[in-house]
Amino acid sequence: xxxxxxxxxxxxxxxLLSGLLRAGWPVERLLATARRxxxxxxxGERYGVEVVDNDTAVDRADVLAIAVxxxxxEALMADLGPRVPAEKLVVSLCAGLPTSFFAKWLPAGTPVVxxxxxxxxxxxxxxTAISAGTHxxxxxxxxxxxxxxxxxxxxxxxxxxxxxVTALSGSGPAYFY
Numbered sequence: 001x002x003x004x005x006x007x008x009x010x011x012x013x014x015x016l017l018s019g020l021l022r023a024g025w026p027v028e029r030l031l032a033t034a035r036r037x038x039x040x041x042x043x044g045e046r047y048g049v050e051v052v053d054n055d056t057a058v059d060r061a062d063v064l065a066i067a068v069x070x071x072x073x074e075a076l077m078a079d080l081g082p083r084v085p086a087e088k089l090v091v092s093l094c095a096g097l098p099t100s101f102f103a104k105w106l107p108a109g110t111p112v113v114x115x116x117x118x119x120x121x122x123x124x125x126x127x128t129a130i131s132a133g134t135h136x137x138x139x140x141x142x143x144x145x146x147x148x149x150x151x152x153x154x155x156x157x158x159x160x161x162x163x164x165v166t167a168l169s170g171s172g173p174a175y176f177y
Contacts, residue, residue, distance in 0.1 A: 002143065005061035007054060007076070009043055011066030012093050015121045015151065019048060022124070023150035031057050047054030058083050063143065065103070067093040073101070089140050091115055091147065099133030099159060111136040113144045115126040117151060118166050126152030131159035 003041065004020065006013040009032040017032060032051045034060040036039040040051040054163050057064065058080065068076050087108040092099065092114050099112040106112070112133035119127045131139055145154045157165060 001029050002062040003029045003031065003060060003151055004063045004065060004147065005033065005057035006065045006067055007033050007057055007139055008066065008068035008070070008072070009034050009039070010067065012117070013065070014043070016065060016067065016093070017047060017049060018119065019124065019150040020147065025036060033057050047114045049114060053078050055068070055083065057106055058088070058151070059124065061119045063091060063147070065091045065093060065147070070094045070097050073097055077102060077105035084110060086110045089113065091144055092115070096163070098162070099131070103133060109135050113140055114151070114159055115144060117148060121151040122148065124152055128154045128156045129162060130154055131157055131162050131167040133159070158163060
């Protein structure tokens, strides 16, 4: 079983973390990062997960789930990207950022998968679209599906359709509400 680090465990990162735990992912195979000490303590207490710094997450995880706000992704990747080994899978939950954005900060050949989920993930009824970056294989996509299946339904789409998915997925539930 893979070790997953959720980098930036805010709202969407916490949704992923809690979904993995509900699905039976072993807590010792999960890591989280948080910018603020009080948030780190809250995550550790609520989920029993180890909260580490970004460098430790890169060293110990097989999969890095990047769940920071899109406007914070550039600073994170400028710092973190060069230290990510090319064999690690990077999963982006950053709305609107293509896999090419991450590829420019990572070593050549690093697999990146782009994911867009939506708020029904809070009650395990999400529709999550998954797209492969240039170096992501079908095995990488299968692992991303395994990660997000506990949150609802997953579907593979070409990355060229992700912006449309983001618009519909992000606005659709609110519209119907």
